[in-house]
Amino acid sequence: MNAVTIQLSIIVGYLLLALAVGLVAYRLTDRTAEDFYLASRTLGTVVLLFTTFATLLSAFTFFAGPNVAYAQGPEWILVMGLMDGIIFAILWYVIGYKQWLLGQRYGYVTLGEMLGDRFGSPYLRGLVAGVSLLWLFPYVMLQQVGAGTALEALTEGAISYAAGAGLITAFMILYVVAAGMRGIAWTDTLQGVFMLVTTWVALLWVLSAVGGPGAATEALASNPDTAGFLSLGSDYYTVNWILSTAITIGFGVAMFPQVNQRFFAAGSKTVLKRTFALWPVLCVLLFVPSFMLGAWAAGLAVAVPEGANVLPLVLAEYTPTWFAALVIAGAMAAMMSSSDSMLLSGSSYFTRDLYRPFVERDLSDRREDLIARGGVVLFATAAFLGSLLRPAGLFELGEAAFSGFAQLALPVLLALYWRSITRAGITAGILASQGFYLSSLFLAVVPGSYAGWTAGIVGMGLGLVVTVAVSLVTSPAAEERRAIYFDRLGAD
Template sequence: MGIVVGYLLVALAIGLFAYRVAESGAEDYYLASRSIGTLVLLFTTFATLLSAFTFFGGPNLAYAAGPEWILVMGVMDGVIFAILWYVIGFKQWLVGRRHGYVTLGEMLGDRFGSPGLRALVAGISLLWLFPYVMLQQMGAGEAIAGLTNGAIPYWGGAALITAFMIVYVMLAGMRGVAWTDTIQGLFMLSVVWIAVAWVLAAVGGPEAATGAMVEANPEFASLGGGTYTPQFIISSAVTIAFGVTMFPQINQRFFVADSARVLKRSFALWPVLVLLLFVPAFMLGSWAAGLPIDVPEGANVLPVLLREYTPVWFAALVIAGAMAAMMSSSDSMLLSGSSYFTRDLYRPFITPDASETREAWVARIGVAVFATLAFLASLTRPGTLIEVGDTAFSGFALLAPAVIVALYWDRTTRTGMIVSISIPQIVYLAHVFEPVPLPFVDVRLALPGTYGGWDVALWLMALAAVLVVVVSLATDHVDDENASRFDVTAD
């Protein structure tokens, strides 16, 4: 536990240094004055994406269902997200550089002359950001409880990471977050490969580990079947990749690059970097299925595996790496969420003439409130890490079709945007929440999660794409719309 606390203190020291060198304005706090270089941009995006969903949820799924999760998250998602980083991210960077946008909602609201659209995008983003912040707190609580064999309870671990997140984000801003993410990303890569080498050395090498896995679970040796149906693989890969592009903490990084060259290098290297982490992490989960370890129900497999086959100090070091993954996601989520609140809700609707310094302090207060509420919700443990994470990914993915069409099609109208964003979200919410009785009607909102084996979110993404095109063709532009806002080209 001392190793984990020590790691948190080192990260906090970096945040304090960033606070001392940062400028006082909101743009520096949110975007580090758009000055991020290739290495830092690549690793801050990498570390921000790698959360409890990846570091604990991924190995857990591989332990239960087999190593094909590497195909979904490592291969397909790595490539799809790299393509989307170019299709969406590069265009956003060009638009943001010209007009000074800080958030996705600000960009869309200005293009379509609609504070309501701006608020709608921000509100939906904050809605789905909440469970993903909660996911990090759940993962931290489970990790620390597992590391200490219950000496520190679940709520204590979740409280520790929450307190750290609040202090760190209030101090550091994007500059400190990006610096820390770079260190955390390198740290995660190092410890997970050392963990693989240590575990394999203890069990007799990769052939022995793979043989034991296949003997215990013969289905792990074949492609497809069980959980990994073609529908599950494609649905998961597509919804997660498109959802990632709309995550506030990822989407906002499309604005921060110092140059076009920085951005292009980053998305070209992305698939390689993803594979370097996902392959060893998910194989550890898969190999664990054939090893004589006892994973309690609801526990994470990675800490159990490491406690069995590596020294206590190294297991703690790897858990610190997992905590790094969760912190990298959490601090960026809270920072981006605060910018969505202040830029898209507070400034337009509450205090339009607020100074940038005041806005930055309102953002810091918002961080504390949001993180505290998410912590309280995490104590209810509403689902597994995979379930909570997948729900958030899909909610964000529904925003992507309208955004892509708006970036490249001048005929897109304000009405088309609002309809194509609102209707799929309403239908998806009806799927997500527990069934409730409707007044005076003896029916319940109990809809299946798949149709024909395909995730409902995939169907709703298709619906969103159709709606934005059809409704835009059927409606006229209004005077406040300005399609020229997105008419930008690379220098």
């Protein structure tokens, strides 16, 4: 059996296993929108922790992250492995717990529902959904771009980029449409454990082949091009850049639809407390080995062609064919576990926050369930077609999505905790920060950096100032329900 056949057998076999888990979950799924989107709000600690973990560990983690560490050094671990783990854990409690309480009381399924009810505005609800779908689209594409490039590199072109991206898209559609949140949560748990184990085994295998961590680090130090990787600070890893990136990614994660909805899905307050406490530990356990593999590869003279991903090439160089395929299957699992949740959440935002308020108000549960499953197919197909254009690199796509979602975070935080915020204030804040950040991406006249601070962090500050200022000079609309976020909500 040749190498390509072995690789394909392992990868397809793993994808079929994930599909089988999803189909088992389908048999236990109620045909209601709440069960499809939130597994009837019954997720326990292990499943909630790993489904959130696997949902975030995407092509950005397995390919873009090691690529940055390969090119610029391992300080990327400080941003994604440590700072973001802590920032998101804090936000999980500050935002997530309040959302969970509100979801228990009022039955909210989406962030747009929660805000639209508080401010008495279907248009605000639609705005939040529209912004979320805008940034969700490139992040789904990122997974398909990652899958296509990984399979193309692993099989040395035997599987084309388009075929690899199409393969993962087809499997995602199959089990998301069939299983909903319950199936996704189960497969995410399987995939999260699988990713964690294979990444550490990959690290130990490569280090064993090169003589251990000391030898790998010495190779970095003796190479004039990478000697600076062993000291903190560089022209790339400036303090301003590190803080900007860590903050926008951490706050952006809290606003990702597939993450934010999991705040509503926890089975109890205890589940939430345990999961956010364990979150930073999981981040360190995964990001350290994957990013260090990328950094050490720079000193090991692994040839990485322009635009290629370093991780598959390191594995191909130092591990057997079957194991390299197994780790890439883990990376594919990461991409699937991100994309499946994104497709489900994107479908819920479209169905509940755009279709229901503006097209068909009297939507039955059964009909909403059917529309949601159809929305998954349409969204995945559109993202796949977009991925064929290869619009940008993995890091650029991921960074744009994180920073775009981060623009929502501070207005939402104010809405949850500041009684004086008004409908006009939160609407103006969202529009101002989104308009500014989009302009920084597409208009040359708006810089992408300000004295080393990224446009993403500047946009967040602008949104905060506008939200507060407009709220202070406007009166609440008659339809606003100002008390519902501050009534005694209870707990378990």
